[in-house]
Amino acid sequence: MNRIRVLICDDQALIRSSLELILGTDDSLDVVATAANGAEAVAAARALHPDVVLMDIQMPVLDGVSATAQITSEGTAKVIVLTTFDRDDYLFAALDAGASGFLLKNTEPEVLLQAVQAIAGGQALLSPEVTLRIIRRGTAPSPAAPSAAVAAAARLQIGEREQRALDALTGRELEVLIKLAGGLSNAEIAARLSVSEATVKTHLSNLLSKAGLRDRVQAVVFAYRARLIPLEEG
Template sequence: MTRVLLVDDQALVRSGFRMILSVEADLEIVGEAADGAEAVRAARAERPDVILMDVQMPGTDGIEATRQVVAEDLAKVVILTTFDRDDYLFDALDAGASGFLLKNAEPEALVDAVRAVAGGHALLAPEVTKRVIERMTAGEARDSATAQQAQPAAPGLDLLTEREREVLVLVAEGLSNAEVAARLVVGEATVKTHVSNVLAKLHLRDRVQAVVWAHRAGLIPAGE
């Protein structure tokens, strides 16, 4: 049974998520919270497996709450956002969220997201990843090419083999292991090994951190 905590300042949104998730035999809603501080307290008390976390809330927002939850290893966090309004998602991922989902996603996607993150996977829907990264890196894209070339190489990049760097770029573009394997014409097990090596060499926790790292290192041109 996967235990889920719902965090959103809108009661109607929480009710909707509860209705979607509570009909699944393997999912249990263990609590709700209306702001980040309440979410952290609830996480400490209930020890959920997954927290569905809104970002923009009064008081303690979802970013700070995610940072506290991850620091205390209380649960895995999936950020829920209305993309057009949310300018803080990238920071939330950097704070340790295991993935993110748009609030206009299909109900099945919400269920799949909870199960995937509970199973130890990072939630990186390709179409969402590309849109969010493009928005978050828009400011960096305004820098001149000269300035970008002048930046020092990202620490740790020289530790990666050519193939590991290829895999990192494809992961950062939102491809799954199966899709990376198909693109590089190798086995999926080989891709998993490369991903594990990348995470270990760069001291990254999961694929979400790998995406953040790759974009900040300039491996992915803005808008791609």
């Protein structure tokens, strides 16, 4: 089996060393390089084409948001952003830049290893802590008639293309999107809506296609911008 090739980018040497030690405990992972800033990460990604980059956000020379945008636009690697919640705007900027996931720097080693494997395997990951830090869970509107109220609230928050995508969602797809943005897994959404997990996956696939979204992470950003659920106060 091919090993998953990982690039670590953080401006703190201690963090880089710690991450390298953690990843080294998994025989399926291989740290191919480390970088002290975004510019070094971009150059290393171009040269080595790792599967996954673990990316800090706030760094000198080139920050993690800009580096993520360059790496994902060039298709040289997938990016997991490591954050300490210092800047919520950086979080969403990095999601916009194409990050496939977010983790806290105090994440348990086992979770980090699972996340790297999941992202390398084509999944997207948004830590529940990250979701709940930025977005307050709300009750989904009734599937009978959510569109008018949601469209009115969202019209000034998203562009025309996104608005058309929002209008095209069915009531059930809208419910799935709202619960997804609230931090629920497919299994949890299925339980809440009293449907099968396969049905949830179908709705998720349909709404991603209609909205032109790549994955669950982009769907959360879309829901946030559209104000489908309220922001945390304070």
